[in-house]
Amino acid sequence: MTSRLKLPHGSFSAYIFDLDGTIADSMPVHFQAWTSVLKTYGCEFPEDLFYSWGGVPTPEIVRMLNEKYGLSMPVDEVLHKKESLYQLYLPQVKPIPEVLEVIQSQHGKIPFAVVSGGPKETVRLTLEALQLGDLFEAVLGAEDYARGKPAPDGFLLAARKLNVKPQSCLVFEDADLGIAAARAAGMNWVKVNARTSGAQ
Numbered sequence: 001m002t003s004r005l006k007l008p009h010g011s012f013s014a015y016i017f018d019l020d021g022t023i024a025d026s027m028p029v030h031f032q033a034w035t036s037v038l039k040t041y042g043c044e045f046p047e048d049l050f051y052s053w054g055g056v057p058t059p060e061i062v063r064m065l066n067e068k069y070g071l072s073m074p075v076d077e078v079l080h081k082k083e084s085l086y087q088l089y090l091p092q093v094k095p096i097p098e099v100l101e102v103i104q105s106q107h108g109k110i111p112f113a114v115v116s117g118g119p120k121e122t123v124r125l126t127l128e129a130l131q132l133g134d135l136f137e138a139v140l141g142a143e144d145y146a147r148g149k150p151a152p153d154g155f156l157l158a159a160r161k162l163n164v165k166p167q168s169c170l171v172f173e174d175a176d177l178g179i180a181a182a183r184a185a186g187m188n189w190v191k192v193n194a195r196t197s198g199a200q
Helices: 027-039 047-052 058-069 075-092 097-106 120-129 153-162 176-184
Strands: 014-017 112-115 138-140 169-173 188-191
Touching: 014 097, 014 153, 027 047, 027 075, 058 075, 075 120, 112 153, 120 138, 138 153, 153 169, 153 176, 169 176, 176 188
Parallel strands: 014 112, 014 169, 112 138, 169 188
Antiparallel strands: none
């Protein structure tokens, strides 16, 4: 039996969700895809480093790995291979129960948005795989805003698309970078921890 998320007191005009590790218990699957692809380039990606970079846009991850290890992996090529492999693994991805409960109970009462650091197409495919594709009024991927988390750009854009004030939004996030972005946007937030939740 999973415990329900503890939401802040007060009412909110919109909910904004991160995707990976928040709506979807997908981080282990992303890690599997990353390590499989990076191995072909002779690049390591330790698990603790992977999780510490949660929320970083995927192109930036490749650039950071190149810098860290002195490599010159082609960003677009690595990303194409990684996203293609992740999409093959999509049947393994399950929703995070506590967050799914919030989505199901509040859908239709207030608008929802997803703000992810992943490619928009992958975001949409993940939502569709979880049968949640039609529940969000706005879906933003890394290509939709200039600066990734911890910058507030994605969350602020989501608020504009939902036509609500930033301070009236509640953000659901699993990563410290995402929570920093919510704070920078002037939004309240809820921390989701998929690694200790009831998600299997």
